[in-house]
Every structure is written in C-alpha cells, then in structure tokens.
Amino acid sequence: MKKININTKYIWLLAVLLTFTACESDDDSTDGGMVDPLPALIAGSANFSNYVALGDSNTSGMTDGALFVAGQQNSFPNLLSQKFALIGGGSFAQPLMNDNTGGLLLGGNQIAPNRLVVTGFDAPIRLEEAIGPVTPTTDLLVNNPTGPFNNMGIPLAKSFHLLAPGYGNLGGLFTSPATANPYFVRMTGTTPDATVLELAMGQNPSFFSLWIGSNDALGYATSGGDGSSPLTDPALFDTVYNGLVATLTSGGAQGVVANIPYVTELPHFTAVTHDPLDPSDPNFGPLIPTLNTLFGALNQVFTILDRPDRYMQFSTTANSAVVIKDETLDDLSAQITAVLNANPDFPAFLAQFGVPAVAAPAVANLLGIMYGQARKAKSSDLLTLSSGSIIGTVNADFFAFLQSQGLSPEVAGQFSVEGITFPLGDTWVLIPSEQDEIKTMIDNYNTTISSVATAAGLAFVDVKSIVQEMAESGYASDDFIFTAELVSGGAISADGLHGTARGNVIVANEIMKAIDATYGSNFEAAGELLDVGDYPTNYSPLLP
Structure with a gap:
C-alpha cells in the first residue's frame, strides 16, 4: 500500500459562500422622508496630499494566498486613497501585477503560486486545479513596473526588513539563504539596494499608514514553531519600530498605525480540527x-x-x-x-x-x-x-x-x-507552549506599537481587538456579521491569513474612524465610510 488517500482536510468547512450575505435592514426614514443632511466632508488638520502606505502583505493587497491585480485594487491603502482624494489627496500608485493569476516568475520559472479559489462546496484549491494549466505573466526579469509607489506593502516582510539594504536586489534571490524579497525586487528599479523606508521617504509623504509586525510572529506560527523562522526579538522590534516612526514623522508627516492580531485566532490555525479522522470515510x-x-x-x-x-x-x-x-x-x-x-x-x-x-x-x-x-492531538493543539x-x-x-x-x-x-x-x-x-510564545511576543510588539503611536500623536487602530471579536462573537459592520471562519466568515480569504476585499474594507473604515478621532476629519459623520456590501468575498476562477 503506497498511499492511503484519505486527505481529510477541511471537513470543518460546512458551506462556502460565493457571495457573503446577511439580513439587511431598511435604512429608509420613517418620519415622512425628512432626514438631516450629512455634513460636508472635511480633512480636519490632516494633510492627505501625498499618502504613502508601509507594511507587509496585509498592506499590499495579498489575498487568497497570492498577489494579483484585483486584490491589489481592493487593498485597504488603495481604498483609503479614494476617500483621501475627496479632500485633497493626490494620486496613488501601486506596483500592480500583470494579471489576476497571482503567480510570479523568475526568468520563466514560477517562484510563487497562483491564487486560491473556491468552487462550490469544496475546499479552496489553486487556480490551475479549477480551470486547468495557467501561466502567470509577471516575471521579475521582464516586466517590473516603474515607481515610485505609494503602496509600499511588501508580502513576507518582517519589521526589520523595511530597513534592510539589498532587500530588493535581484542578486539576493540567488544567495543561500536568500537576502532579497521578489515582491520588493519588482519595486526598487534603478536603486536595487534602497530600503523600503528610503523609497517611502523619497516621496516626501504628508500622511502615512504603518501596519507591520505580523510576519515577525507569523513565520514562526505557519512553520509550526519548528525553528525555521524564529520569532523576532521584542528588543529588536522595539528599536526598529521606534526608528521607522521617528523617520516617517521627521518631515512633519502625520499618520496612522495598526497593531497585530493574535495570528493563532486566524482560520489558518483553526480551520483544520485536531480530530478530522472520520470513521465513515471509506478510505479510513x-x-x-x-x-x-x-x-x-x-x-x-x-x-x-x-x-x-x-x-x-x-x-x-x-x-x-x-x-x-x-x-x-x-x-x-x-x-x-x-x-x-x-x-x-x-x-x-x-x-x-x-x-x-x-x-x-x-x-x-x-x-x-x-x-x-x-x-x-488534543483540542488545545x-x-x-x-x-x-x-x-x-x-x-x-x-x-x-x-x-x-x-x-x-x-x-x-x-x-x-x-x-x-x-x-x-x-x-x-x-502545541500550547508554542501558542503561548507567539501570544507573548505579539503582546510585546503591540505594547511598542501603542506606546510609539501615543508618543508621536498618531492615529491608532486596534486590529487585535477586531480579530478577537470576529473569533469570539462576530464583528458587526453595516448589516453584516463577520466571523473568523475560513471563507464563510466573510472577512478572511481562502488562505486563512489575509483579508478578503470586505476584510480590507473593515480595516479601511476603522482607519478612517481613527483618523477622525485624532485629526478632526469627519469621514464617519459625513457618511463616507465604505459599504462592505459593495465588495466581494471571493474572486471567480474566471476573473480576467
């Protein structure tokens, strides 16, 4: 017997919703049609003329396990830029991929997978499994875009990578271990050794967002704590984060920062149960x-x-x-x-x-x-x-x-x-001891983020509490309830880690609320928050 083809993955997935729906209430007035007019949108003291976003895959628009055009267009920074443009914000450039497959090539050889898709009631699968062979068209050696880019979100980046020279140098992909990031290679152009922070500051931002630190814990978590991707030392994180914010604000820029959720509450770590072996499975x-x-x-x-x-x-x-x-x-x-x-x-x-x-x-x-x-295995694993x-x-x-x-x-x-x-x-x-290590480190990172935000007078978004609410009781937005379930929860995409377009809307709205509170803008009062119902939870396998 060479293989027992059980593959009892995802038996926890009871249903997949191609379009997340929920009961909607009637927003029409019941007082004869008379409603108070909304106030005009104002920026308060915020200057959105040149917005630059720094971060990791959550900032880049990665979703469904890949980076692709549709996901980037629904990244939370791009959504924010559209609202900022209403009150003085300028253009917003992103390093768009060349297609919606999500794969990445290096000289014709695929080095990053195609996106995940959901079909019917089955578990998420790679695009090529759904529609047949797919060849990505984004190649690091052929068609990198030209910057500068307002969206400086780099998939896979840890905090200290934003300060690392050569992180975008093509040659670093051929060293062992690799010292470069292929997604950042696409963005460095004629300055391959420039750091993420240097390229951001080169644009003289008037306003920035910074959401970094998830990968400082996530690499350890996704590798099961096997030591191949160690947790970032909190002292190093503290030094790096303080340095990032000090530099970003050195020219008078305003900004907003977000903290880090407990990554173990994401469906990447909760969707597969500890007891998936079903006696009714004919292969088991x-x-x-x-x-x-x-x-x-x-x-x-x-x-x-x-x-x-x-x-x-x-x-x-x-x-x-x-x-x-x-x-x-x-x-x-x-x-x-x-x-x-x-x-x-x-x-x-x-x-x-x-x-x-x-x-x-x-x-x-x-x-x-x-x-x-x-x-x-136990339920605590x-x-x-x-x-x-x-x-x-x-x-x-x-x-x-x-x-x-x-x-x-x-x-x-x-x-x-x-x-x-x-x-x-x-x-x-x-195992539980590894989970405790992760939570302790994230608590340390978040203490730094919160204290730096307060000291610098920046707007602050508590993403950790949002994800906890999703995991425990559900997070209400408009007329929808979002949970931390894979796909069907509406906020987390098929990879179990990154937001759906609606998840990105939630982040963008919370950022606007935080900016209102800190800088005196009125996105919420003016009715300018985004409507989650206008955005998808999943992208079709046939997305052009």
Missing part, C-alpha cells in the same frame, strides 16, 4: 481494526512504562484525533524499543502485518523512533491549514527509508501514513 474506516491492533500492542508497552497518557486508539463511532509528535514530551524511544525486543511474542505479532521475524529488532527500533514523542492536505497521505521520505530497511512497499506504506501511523511533525502543529 475499514482500516480502524488493523490500526487498533497495531496501537493496542504499543499501548501495552505504554502500560508497562506507566505512561497511559501516550495511549492511542481510533474510534469506530466518532471522529478521532490525529497522531502528532510533541517535542516537549519525554523521549521514550529507547524504552519502547527495549520492551518490544524483550517480548518473545513480538515477532509473531509482526507476522500478521507481513513482517518477517528477522526484521523484528529493526522494526522495534523504528517504532521506538516513531512513537518516542508521539501522542494523540492547533493544526496549520496546510496540514489538511498532508493528513492521510504517505510520507514519501519515511516510506523510502522503510523500504531501504527491507520492508515491503505495502508494509512501508502502512507505517508511513501522516497523522495516523506516522506522527505529524512539528511543522504542521502548534
């Missing part, structure tokens, strides 16, 4: 007796070792949790191997799986390695969205290793199923 249910026989023997070992907390069993009547590796557990590898080798019945037990008696010592060692730090496409598939590397140890392809396949017989690795799971 029939295997449960065999699996329980295997784990029954292992549970006997845990009994001998007095570790009942490590028991594993799959239910025939309810969903079961996946098996994960928890690096914080005591490593029982040697003990498991010793107990199995000491059991004279172990070779006979393996024979029912087609394993020859001569292989028993090797298998005992392998089982020790596999399950030394394994346990069933968070699985990344990407784990949904991994669970139930065969781990190719471990499958090949087992075959190299003399096991048959069928037996090797049985022992290599991700999340079932092969514990999900650290990359796919955030």
